[in-house]
Amino acid sequence: QSVLTQPPSVSGAPGQRVTISCTGSSSNIGAGYDVHWYQQLPGTAPKLLIYGNSNRPSGVPDRFSGSQSGTSASLAITGLQGEDEADYYCQSYDSSLSGSVFGGGTKLTVL
């Protein structure tokens, strides 16, 4: 059972918009700790996609965006492309654990 909760799967057709939620608690996201998002393509290491709730590293398309409110965060992907098919993970810091926590991951399928 992961500390952060994500839907196991989401799907969308090419060109559509999908969102992935990440729900935490008062000891992590709700305490004001930033949320970061990673994309893991099959057979590769996780790649930083969004940091500090809504910032994109250099090279990440602006089709990817992040937001945070209260004890939850969301990753939005617009203009879905086949290459976006991957697992997506959220991550934050938890004060009760004094360490980093991840969501269980969400598998994105492009129909």
Add this chain to the structure above:
Amino acid sequence: QVQLQESGPGLVKSSETLSLTCTVSGGSISSYYWNWIRKPPGKGLEWIGYIYYSGSTNYNPSLKSRVTISVDSSKNQISLNLSSVTAADTALYYCAREALRGAWFDPWGQGTLVTVSS
């Protein structure tokens, strides 16, 4: 740019100690937190723990009794020891850099698969 490379045995016997090394190239270990993260087959990512370049550590409470992370600054290497392993410790093990506590992990190593056999 900084690159991380994990290495170590791909097969460990149950009840023995898993030992992995992360070699950092293209940059210094100084002023960063160095983390170990794992991904069991079919499951999500799990944070194992970190070591600061100065040597201070913090571990996931669920693994704390079995984990030791150390650093060798002269070799730019971070090591992970996980004792008394069971099949539940079978996973892809990654090392990753963290600039500040609570910050993001970037970059990551490519990961190394460790299988625990009985």
